[in-house]
Amino acid sequence: MEKADLLPSHRVLVVGDGNFSFSQSLARALPSTGAGACPALIATSLDSASELDRKYAETAAILAALHATPGCEVLHGVDATRLGETLPRALREQLAAAGGLDRVVFNFPLCPPSKSREEHEQQPDPAIRNRLLLSRFLASAVPLLGEGGEVHVTSKTCKPYNDWRIEDRAPASCGLRCAVQRPFDVARYEGFTVRNVEPLRDDKPGFPATDATLFVFRVPGAEAAPAPGWGAHDCRLCEKKFEDALTLEQHKQGRKHRRLHKLEERWKAAEPDL
Numbered sequence: 001m002e003k004a005d006l007l008p009s010h011r012v013l014v015v016g017d018g019n020f021s022f023s024q025s026l027a028r029a030l031p032s033t034g035a036g037a038c039p040a041l042i043a044t045s046l047d048s049a050s051e052l053d054r055k056y057a058e059t060a061a062i063l064a065a066l067h068a069t070p071g072c073e074v075l076h077g078v079d080a081t082r083l084g085e086t087l088p089r090a091l092r093e094q095l096a097a098a099g100g101l102d103r104v105v106f107n108f109p110l111c112p113p114s115k116s117r118e119e120h121e122q123q124p125d126p127a128i129r130n131r132l133l134l135s136r137f138l139a140s141a142v143p144l145l146g147e148g149g150e151v152h153v154t155s156k157t158c159k160p161y162n163d164w165r166i167e168d169r170a171p172a173s174c175g176l177r178c179a180v181q182r183p184f185d186v187a188r189y190e191g192f193t194v195r196n197v198e199p200l201r202d203d204k205p206g207f208p209a210t211d212a213t214l215f216v217f218r219v220p221g222a223e224a225a226p227a228p229g230w231g232a233h234d235c236r237l238c239e240k241k242f243e244d245a246l247t248l249e250q251h252k253q254g255r256k257h258r259r260l261h262k263l264e265e266r267w268k269a270a271e272p273d274l
Contacts, residue, residue, distance in 0.1 A: 013104045014105045014106075020043055022189060023066060043075070100147070104144060108155055131165070154213070155213060157212070181214070235251055237261065
């Protein structure tokens, strides 16, 4: 079993859990804990319970089961980018006294769509918005981690998600680094379904959690996978290697490289907002 696995012995915080089906899959393996003990599973959402009930018909039954599960705490109004401010102070003190979290999990993160044309025009483009979401989340999770703790982010890596470059999203100041990238094994999480941030129809199940990648971020000092070596004639931006300067220059004139270069320029302008 790999270090990056989620184990019943771990103390886990799940953020942005949609219909809470991922937390329910973890709760089935929870050991029984006594009254007043620090929770082993903290399942959270940004939406209120009533908003979740409006969005996802199945959530009420899932939440009822979680509330009845020993060792599980359910919270709403928790902002993944401001965990230190939106998790209850008493809980944060409990976690600190217990040695911190083993895992913080954010599955299929995605900024909600703009609610109006005016809001859309005022916000950064979706790639930048989602990069900011990820960077702020990773920085926010670090103070909650215990020794050897990990932050897990699962996402699709096809277009447009590959523009987020999730492996590079941990701000240097937070000390995390991406140590592992591997296929996400949804079969381990019975009943887990991914729901759209704002479903168009109540009976629409979202999208499958297959063909996704798990990105594991670890605290300083943890062993990381070696980064690929990049030569003088390689394009780190597009993750392509070339034999000489001429072919590299020809590559840089291509549409894909120019698009990604412009995206990185927009990202550099947005980074100070972190």
